[in-house]
Amino acid sequence: MSDRYRLTTVERVREAGSWLFTIRDRYDAREEAILVPCDAGVGAWVNRCTHQPQRLDTGRGATIRDGEIVCPRHGSTFDACSGACDHGEAAGTRLRPIEVTVDDGVVYLTDDDVQYLSDGGLSAGNDGDDGDDDDGDSESDDDGGPSSTSHISF
Template structure:
């Protein structure tokens, strides 16, 4: 579905910590995607994950708040599960033994491109349709953010 589309630069993702964009998936749904820096020299400089915890349909990145990154992990604001920024794998909390849904990107000359065949770039930022409608999570996490 997607042609290669330039998203942003690696420098921007590293400076901002995260970068959010919206795609149209192969089910004709708008899906938010989170770019995060990856410090593993054997992987791309950034990785892209669907902006949704695997335990519940909880957004990891919230407008006005961003995503919480700590020690190479993305922290779920509701239950505190932490996902490795490079692999998407979670080894703790309610989402333990799961992996975030990946979106294919590639880095070339410091620029990040969307290359996923099942995603068509729509725009930078959050989805215009707020499907969770609650304005934010009610945290039950044992982790202070």
Template sequence: MGVRMRLTSLETVREEGSWLFTVRDRNGEHEEVILVPCEESGGEGSTSSRSQADEGVEAWINRCTHEAQQFDTGRGAPIRNGQLVCPRHGSMFDTCSGECDNGPAADTTLPGIEIELEDGDVYLTDDDVHFAHRGGIDDEDDDPSSTSHISF
């Protein structure tokens, strides 16, 4: 199902701090994913399956393992000292391994999405998902030609 697809550049992920996109799984369900910078060199303690040449960015499902709180709500993911921070309860996940060792989400690991880094570009390579669009799930439905902000 998955086709190798260029998402963005490593430089963009580092400049913006994170990069949000939406994928569709085999059942047609949408899921938000965030790309985050990863500064780890793949040493001991890393659960990354990527080689050192692929280090520099990781892709995680955009929700905390504790209460499904989104990290990135459209304004970038909160990252501090190589840790992705849950905005609800403060649990912190290593941006390289996805592991959490504190707060309500302690002893859990973020679900990842397979990506590759080649020549400074980030590619989606996960066979279980298909790229839907950049941004969050609801971003696809935004109609820039609409001038009404009324919702029912």
């Protein structure tokens, strides 16, 4: 089993609607990832539509409707638990998963192909250095506000 990194709680993801964090992938590239509530607890995905490089969570939370993540650009919808898209320009594709484990209501990053860098997204002032300066306080970045005021909501 891989090492576990504590991200947040299922309760917090449900209350917020989604939870954004930054990772480094196996190719040393910084990426954003999101946790979203679903029937199985939480789904974890790279924060990018499969149709175009559009962020699903733009820093204000992902739009979730009837258990589906809605792309703010073209309206493609992705199942929050499976990542599958059955509507919109991205139909027939699937979001790239990030492996997480839920243990006693706590969400842990357990994906061997990524490294946790920080809470929040790249545009939230996270330059994604190496995350070593982050003291693990997941409370600090949640009140920073959006980097952009444009956002489609339903």
